[in-house]
Amino acid sequence: MQVPLLDLKAQYQTIKDECLAVTREIYESQYFILGPHVETLEKEIAGYCSTKYAVGVSSGTDALLLSLMAAKIGYGDRVITTPYTFFATAGAVSRVGAIPVFVDIDPDTYNIAPAKLDAAIQAMPDAIRSTVKAVIPVHLYGQCADMDPLMEIARRYGLVVIEDAAQAIGSEYKGRRAGSMGDFGCFSFFPSKNLGGFGDGGIVTTNSEALYEMLKLLRVHGGHPKYYHSHIGGNFRLDALQAAVVSVKLKYLDQWTRARQKNAATYNSLFDAAGLTQWVRLPVEKENRHIYNQFVIQVTERRDELKNFLISRNVGCEIYYPVSLHLQLCFADLGYGPGDFPSSEYAADHTLALPVYPELSDDQIRYVVEQIREFFR
Numbered sequence: 001m002q003v004p005l006l007d008l009k010a011q012y013q014t015i016k017d018e019c020l021a022v023t024r025e026i027y028e029s030q031y032f033i034l035g036p037h038v039e040t041l042e043k044e045i046a047g048y049c050s051t052k053y054a055v056g057v058s059s060g061t062d063a064l065l066l067s068l069m070a071a072k073i074g075y076g077d078r079v080i081t082t083p084y085t086f087f088a089t090a091g092a093v094s095r096v097g098a099i100p101v102f103v104d105i106d107p108d109t110y111n112i113a114p115a116k117l118d119a120a121i122q123a124m125p126d127a128i129r130s131t132v133k134a135v136i137p138v139h140l141y142g143q144c145a146d147m148d149p150l151m152e153i154a155r156r157y158g159l160v161v162i163e164d165a166a167q168a169i170g171s172e173y174k175g176r177r178a179g180s181m182g183d184f185g186c187f188s189f190f191p192s193k194n195l196g197g198f199g200d201g202g203i204v205t206t207n208s209e210a211l212y213e214m215l216k217l218l219r220v221h222g223g224h225p226k227y228y229h230s231h232i233g234g235n236f237r238l239d240a241l242q243a244a245v246v247s248v249k250l251k252y253l254d255q256w257t258r259a260r261q262k263n264a265a266t267y268n269s270l271f272d273a274a275g276l277t278q279w280v281r282l283p284v285e286k287e288n289r290h291i292y293n294q295f296v297i298q299v300t301e302r303r304d305e306l307k308n309f310l311i312s313r314n315v316g317c318e319i320y321y322p323v324s325l326h327l328q329l330c331f332a333d334l335g336y337g338p339g340d341f342p343s344s345e346y347a348a349d350h351t352l353a354l355p356v357y358p359e360l361s362d363d364q365i366r367y368v369v370e371q372i373r374e375f376f377r
Helices: 008-029 036-049 060-070 088-095 114-122 147-157 209-219 240-250 253-273 303-312 329-334 342-350 362-376
Strands: 053-057 078-081 099-102 132-136 160-164 184-188 202-206 295-299 351-354
Touching: 008 240, 036 053, 036 184, 036 202, 036 240, 053 060, 053 209, 060 088, 060 160, 060 184, 060 202, 060 209, 078 088, 078 114, 088 099, 088 329, 099 329, 114 147, 132 147, 147 160, 202 209, 253 295, 253 362, 295 342, 303 351, 303 362, 342 351
Parallel strands: 078 099, 078 132, 132 160, 160 184
Antiparallel strands: 053 202, 184 202, 295 351
């Protein structure tokens, strides 16, 4: 049996006619950048995420970068985030000249741990603490970070909160949508995401009119009207083609999310029935609507061997992320070393993502679990 990690072709077949119709309309109009399709998507995403505004941008990475710029974070400022995430989170901080500061994760959810965030800030000398301007919680794998205590800490220290929700559109924390709780919410429409386009794209959500206007200005090189520049921005514009495709897919997102949740529940039941929980730790949900961008298990031993075994049995799987950011070569000058963030390092060494996409069949899930059971016999 073949079980790919993700099968976008299966999804495309269900929406092919709608996508072709809307892209044909754009080809005929020759209106490719920003425009009415982008404006429509912005309204739809703002409504879906329960925010007042949304600004379409060129990628999830640029969503982070643009948010930092709109918050006026730059050279010498410090931004706290997690070391267990995709590189773009900390990379965007460095790109604006700021300094990433890492805080360890909750070992259950893989999201930044508020208690460790508070302790890290309190331990800073006053001169360093005064340079901390923002915190970027990452809603990893489709589950929101613990936002209530995090927001309280941010308010206490006057920090901007930029939610990295690239993997979490539609996820909820105590009934509130990802991207609606901080000052900014940053989303990715990379094709492999739960809501993906036909190329790169992203969006920033906010409830602040002033930040909304700044985001729109910086998206087009800081120019308004055209050729008159009050700020230095960048080329962060969203293509109409991506916006139109994402609009089509948005209508099906909740349906696809329910399928992902069902697949996760099937995995949980089969792992338990197979007696595998002594070797495999299953995802933990905490007061959240988990949308399962990834179904990530924790393997107590021989993770890399298991990955190779599954691949040999035609089961797609992936390690997200094998090197914690504080140990990446490009961040060596920050002065971190092995052992500084043990929960992040453990996750990097022991986690493995299994297929969970909506079109996955029960037989395919059963096959995946059977192969894992055979491995541990």
